[in-house]
Amino acid sequence: MKRKYLLAIFLTIIVIAFALVYWLWPNNEKLPVLDELKPVALQNVHGGEYDFKSEKVKLVTFFYTNCPDICPLTMSDFKDLQAELKKDEIFGSKVELVAISLDPEQDTPSVVKKYAESFGADSSGWKWLRGSLKDTKKIADDLKMQYKKGEGNFLSHSTTMYLIDENNKIRALYDMAYSEEPIDKRKILRDIQYLVNQ
Numbered sequence: 001m002k003r004k005y006l007l008a009i010f011l012t013i014i015v016i017a018f019a020l021v022y023w024l025w026p027n028n029e030k031l032p033v034l035d036e037l038k039p040v041a042l043q044n045v046h047g048g049e050y051d052f053k054s055e056k057v058k059l060v061t062f063f064y065t066n067c068p069d070i071c072p073l074t075m076s077d078f079k080d081l082q083a084e085l086k087k088d089e090i091f092g093s094k095v096e097l098v099a100i101s102l103d104p105e106q107d108t109p110s111v112v113k114k115y116a117e118s119f120g121a122d123s124s125g126w127k128w129l130r131g132s133l134k135d136t137k138k139i140a141d142d143l144k145m146q147y148k149k150g151e152g153n154f155l156s157h158s159t160t161m162y163l164i165d166e167n168n169k170i171r172a173l174y175d176m177a178y179s180e181e182p183i184d185k186r187k188i189l190r191d192i193q194y195l196v197n198q
Contacts, residue, residue: 030194031171037164040139042100042131045109045116046123050098052168057095057195059188060162061176062145064103065115066153073177074161075099075119077185082126084189092125094196100139101130102147103155143170163188165195 041051052058059081063071078097085091099116101107107115107130116128131139140147147157161183163172172191177183 031163031191033169033171034173035170037139037162037168037170038142039168040131040135040142042129042135042139043109044123045112045128045130050127050129052164054096055166056093057166057192058098058162058164059095059192060098060100060143060164062100062102062140062147062157064101064155064157065107065111066103067155070159070176070178073179074183077177077183078126079119079121080185081188082120082122084185085125085192086122088189088193090192090196091122095125095192097126099126099128100136101128102136102140102145102157103149103153104130104133104136106153163191163195165198171195 037052039052041049044050059078061074061078063075065071078099082091082097085095085097101112109130112128112130116123116126121128130136139145143160143162145158145160147155149155159176161174161176162170163174165171174183174188175181
């Protein structure tokens with residue numbers, strides 16, 4: 001009888017302990033810090049330098065103007081994001097879209113400007129950047145972006161985009177667009193709003 005009584009007490013303590021752990025354990029942060037971007041100054045093709053110390057939320061992607069598929073599809077999605085962020089009145093003031101060339105030798109400022117115009121980019125909040133080969137590699141390495149130049153103008157690269165908060169902390173990763181699968185704009189906009197309202 002005593003043994004059953006002790007067993008019942010023991011089980012009750014375990015249940016209470018599990019309940020306390022469940023209720024008191026800290027909630028997982030919606031967008032945990034994944035890493036930190038070390039600032040590097042890159043040329044803004046619309047004038048001046050951009051060093052990522054803007055204290056704004058940034059959605060960052062890489063591109064090159066001769067890219068035949070993923071880059072232009074992603075830029076079309078960025079154009080839609082630009083429109084939505086303008087509607088929310090946070091474009092440029094609290095949020096920036098950032099596109100970084102992986103091929104600065106081919107992507108001169110005039111080439112990138114023309115490319116940006118083809119997507120209706122508003123340079124007040126959509127920043128188009130390029131740097132030296134060394135600086136391009138540095139920021140790509142920091143973000144673990146893999147890329148390699150092949151024959152002709154072809155360049156193979158990984159397809160990750162980065163959501164970076166106002167303190168240069170990487171908070172989310174997304175896939176770039178594919179023909180059968182556009183980027184999840186609704187999720188990205190929700191995540192941006194979450195960081196803006198933190």
